[in-house]
């Protein structure tokens with residue numbers, strides 16, 4: 001790619017949040033001869049709350065050639081083996097479960113999990129809680145770092161937790177070192193020409209910034225896409241009810257152990273995250289304003305954190321949940337919050353941003369921005385976004401809490417996509433979920449294994465009283481031996497971070 005003439009010689013990114021700098025790094029890496037400029041208004045600032053990633057972020061840093069030792073300590077980062085869900089289900093034995101990131105060794109245990117879950121779905125009394133079957137779950141339970149010695153023969157999947165401001169600074173420094181220009185100024189106007197393309201961004205001092213491709217990374221303001229170009233916003237309010245967040249970080253005690261996972265705890269009208277960094281724990285409550293006031297949400301979060309009387313200030317945020325109809329419109333690509341937002345239950349926002357920019361570069365190189373390429377790109381991004389949304393919706397729809405209107409309305413919510421209905425039907429009728437995921441081409445968003453972990457994690461099986469004894473004993477002890485043996489290869493998380 002680097003020997004090709006620049007396809008889009010001038011790229012201007014509006015916004016210096018994580019999305020904007022991530023895009024600038026990727027454009028500079030893919031099109032070294034292009035002139036890439038980031039414009040940001042320091043007085044507006046960034047949202048600064050995205051603190052968890054999927055394993056995709058590892059691929060980003062690998063692509064940019066930034067070693068963990070060069071960014072993790074600088075961003076107070078920790079390793080993430082997956083997400084623990086507490087209190088989403090009330091079924092006995094299933095009030096907490098773990099959604100692990102996939103590791104290569106799952107190939108040796110996932111088959112057994114699938115078989116056990118299928119047997120239990122069809123009424124046999126076998127162990128089918130997912131936690132027993134996956135290495136990453138055991139790493140999380142033991143607070144081990146998911147970094148294996150070189151002689152460990154399996155690739156271990158992991159993501160990260162980090163301070164969003166600091167990781168943004170790492171990406172900014174990398175971009176600047178690779179020729180990206182930075183303008184600290186506010187865009188007051190977007191000049192759109194008669195063909196509906198962005199001609200220039202007009203700065204506060206009247207200067208006009210022109211480009212071939214404009215990237216809107218201006219956060220929830222969506223200055224170019226929704227603002228100047230009037231791209232329609234498709235809200236997800238009927239699928240996902242949460243539209244507010246309140247955040248409240250807590251300091252980390254020196255020497256305390258560090259979790260290698262995110263915790264997502266269901267509260268009265270949404271859920272609270274706990275994200276462990278080396279310096280602090282990021283906490284927040286994502287809730288639905290139709291069911292809970294801001295004051296009540298803050299009080300509930302403080303009670304949850306045992307901080308009712310503490311003198312720590314909280315930050316309140318309004319969330320605009322949904323996506324723009326066309327992420328790529330005319331000569332503008334909308335990314336990050338300017339393109340859309342799904343609540344961060346599975347921490348997918350940065351993953352989606354990275355994928356979008358990579359796919360855009362690919363589509364642009366193949367088709368030079370022809371309408372056909374653009375339409376195909378937009379259709380793919382919309383599907384991807386909705387694929388992630390459906391997986392999040394399932395967490396709410398399957399809840400068995402019933403203790404508040406919020407949870408009762410979620411359990412009764414019938415605004416489900418055809419894909420989600422089909423997957424749920426496959427599970428509840430004892431059919432093959434993997435076949436349904438493949439038939440509907442959904443594996444690129446969430447694998448069949450992730451779906452099965454979710455259903456089994458909630459304990460959506462026939463009632464215990466209706467279960468029949470299994471005809472032959474199942475060999476979960478062999479899995480315990482394998483995974484416990486593997487665990488010996490991994491060291492303490494906090495100690496590993498101190499060495500990074």
Ligand SMILES: Cc1cc2nc3c(=O)[nH]c(=O)nc-3n(C[C@H](O)[C@H](O)[C@H](O)COP(=O)(O)OP(=O)(O)OC[C@H]3O[C@@H](n4cnc5c(N)ncnc54)[C@H](O)[C@@H]3O)c2cc1C
Nearest residue numbers: 015016017019041047050052187218219336337344349350
């Ligand atoms: C509560 C919450 C929790 C989240 N948790 C996660 C998570 O765990 N994992 C995850 O991947 N994502 C998470 N996200 C999403 C994540 O925070 C964002 O995707 C990410 O931070 C990228 O934001 P952004 O760069 O699009 O926008 P922002 O950070 O808001 O940046 C916008 C930029 O645009 C600039 N700007 C705006 N208007 C103008 C103008 N007129 N002129 C010049 N500059 C302008 C601003 O100065 C700023 O630099 C979360 C989001 C929220 C709200």
